[in-house]
Amino acid sequence: MGSCIICGTPADGAICESHEQDVLFEFTGNNPNQLTSGRYYKGTVDGFADFGVFVNIGDRVTGLLHKSELDRRLDSLDWEEGDEVFVEVTGVRDNGNVDLGWSIRQSEREFRGKLIDDPERGAVLPEEADDGDESDESDDQQATTDGAGAGTVDTADESSSQSSAEQSSESTSGRQSESASESESEAASESSADAEPTRVExxxxxxxxxxxxxxxxxxxxxxxxxxxxxxxxxxxxxxxxxxxxxxxxxxxxxxxxxxxxxxxxxxxxxxxxxxxxxxxxxxxxxxxxxxxxxxxxxDALRAEARPDDVELLADHESVAAVHDRIRDAAEAIRRAVMESRPVIVRHNATADGYVAGAAIERAVLPLVRDEHAKSDAEYHFFDRRPLEGGDYDMADATKDVTTMLDNKERHDEKLPLFVIVSAGSTAESTDGLELLDIYDAPRVVVDATYPDEDVADLADVAVNPYLEGADAADLTAGVLGANVAAHVNTDARGDVAHLPAVSYWEDAPEAYVDLATEADYDEDHVTALREAVALEAYYQSYEDKRELITDLLFEHEKRDLAEHVGEQFREKLQTELDTVEPNLSIRGENGVSFTVLDTEAFTHRFDFPPTALLLDAIHRQELGAQGAPGDDHVTLGVDEDEIHIRSDGRVNARDVAAAAAEEAPKAGISAKGTRDGAVEFLAGERDAALDAVVAAVSEQL
The missing domain is CATH 2.40.50.140 (Nucleic acid-binding proteins)
Known part of the structure; x- marks a missing residue:
């Protein structure tokens, strides 16, 4: 029975079970069945195939790291044959094939220790594994030293022919010289000991x-x-x-x-x-x-982290209102990189959210690469995680805090900076932000949504024009995210200049259209980009799809990709619009016209497009079909227990819910979101809830 080299608890060997994945193992066996699943091993690249990488991890023991286990594309992996790499053994099959998993740690210094996986002795310290060899070597060295010493003495005896007088004279002179030398050395030593070392950078x-x-x-x-x-x-x-x-x-x-x-x-x-x-x-x-x-x-960190007061991407009143806040957000992000603090971007899983999050990602990754020499640093110190529900709720925060605390305990990692994008301004994000606050995890919110009172106080920095008294009805999160990115890294300014235009479904400000054109993104391609991102945002919505989004938004030579995916978007959306059109109902009240869609009964709820995107398209289409500009028109999507509102931002779901709850007290009505949000109700009171919401909306308009 030994003790764990990390925590000191009793262990069957040099490491306890809970810390086994925190250390690196070097395998000395020659049979795959001698490996231990779940451990991380040092190996060398043996070769490549279309389906993965072969890695040698022992004498005649080779495993396969399948491409599905990589955190990047196989063709972007910068390994070469013979390179030293680090992998996890995930399993050994009955036929002896070894399955390997990816390790985010790709240098010995990133592990908390190194052990030898000896099939006979188990997990042992390197010096323990070498005890036998060292003992033999030590004996050999002792024998050699003794022999050499004897030979030297014999030679000296044979050559000693000086007279006793000469020896005496030399001895006296030598002692005097040695005495003087010793005195000088002692004085120098005392002087050196008294001197305080000078601090160096x-x-x-x-x-x-x-x-x-x-x-x-x-x-x-x-x-x-x-x-x-x-x-x-x-x-x-x-x-x-x-x-x-x-x-x-x-x-x-x-x-x-x-x-x-x-x-x-x-x-x-x-x-x-x-x-x-x-x-x-x-x-x-x-x-x-x-x-x-x-x-x-x-002082040094703040001076370096504070970005220059660069110009905004374009002249836009609502963005100018938060220029200082944009610099504050950029400073927080730059500072996190310099402090070796991971940056986690959490954004709404919509086209607008993806554009904003990808803009910040584009600016931060080069800074991470400059700060850390490790090849995988950009995957370790930056992560972009979409929010499936559109808000930073308790489920999202619980997942983040669990991962955060695990990394802190296992790897002594700093608490990350969380950047909440296109979310975080409404009450639905309160619980999540409060949980981060309890652990003092730094928080930045970048959002163009009409906010609820006091929610912004839960963020260290909040970039939202409404908080500065400006109207952000003509603003997207993509515009704010691109401006934050330009302040985080001025070298990325040209890369993100076209993104604001991509974030608008219609009526993009001319200044942003011009920026896109100058960057060689014409109007048709901007539309294709927006549609392609919207489609990809829907699939595997919890994944960041980093490389795919990069190819879509930033790679000029891959323009055909956006055109291809954008065409799929248009086909799928049009198919669903054709499906729901015969089932739209029109009703009016107090001079307000309502287009109502029963999404529960007349949509393919688990296929693309999602309800929110479909309602946006219906609302734009119906506005174009309704009479003169200025007509009051609202689109409602009604599912089992929720009514989604589209009104060009004129209707506040909080106010509607409060009025509707008085009209239908048994319906359990409550609001979700603010302007153009949703109203929740009890499924058994569906008709009463819809009538109450229609009445409340018409009164508000």
């Missing part, structure tokens, strides 16, 4: 290899290896790994944790072509010393 360490240095900064990561404890320390200029050793697998400086500010003395070394400081002394700072370093880091 981490960015200068590449010029100080072999020197003793002092650095001061924040511990942004700590991991226990099978040998030393490795602290990742960041100052105002850069980050470096600092190795501290007590004994193999034992936590050095257990009082120092991620987030602490420290002073560290050590020697700069170059290990595996990476800078590392061999720690001689590590002190956790308190009081004035801590405040001094903290202020130094904060």
């Amino acid at each position: 981490i960015q200068s360490l590449s010029d100080r290899v072999g020197e003793e240095v002092r650095i001061e900064g924040e511990v942004v990561g700590a991991r226990q290896t099978s040998g030393p404890t490795v602290f990742e320390v960041r100052d105002e200029t850069a980050t470096v790994d600092c190795a501290a050793f007590v004994e193999a697998g034992v936590r050095a400086y257990p009082e120092v944790e991620t987030g602490d500010l420290v002073r560290l003395d050590g020697e700069v070394e170059l290990r595996h072509n990476e800078l590392q400081v061999e720690t001689e002394d590590l002190e956790k700072l308190t009081g004035e010393d801590r405040e001094t370093v903290e202020q130094r880091l904060e």
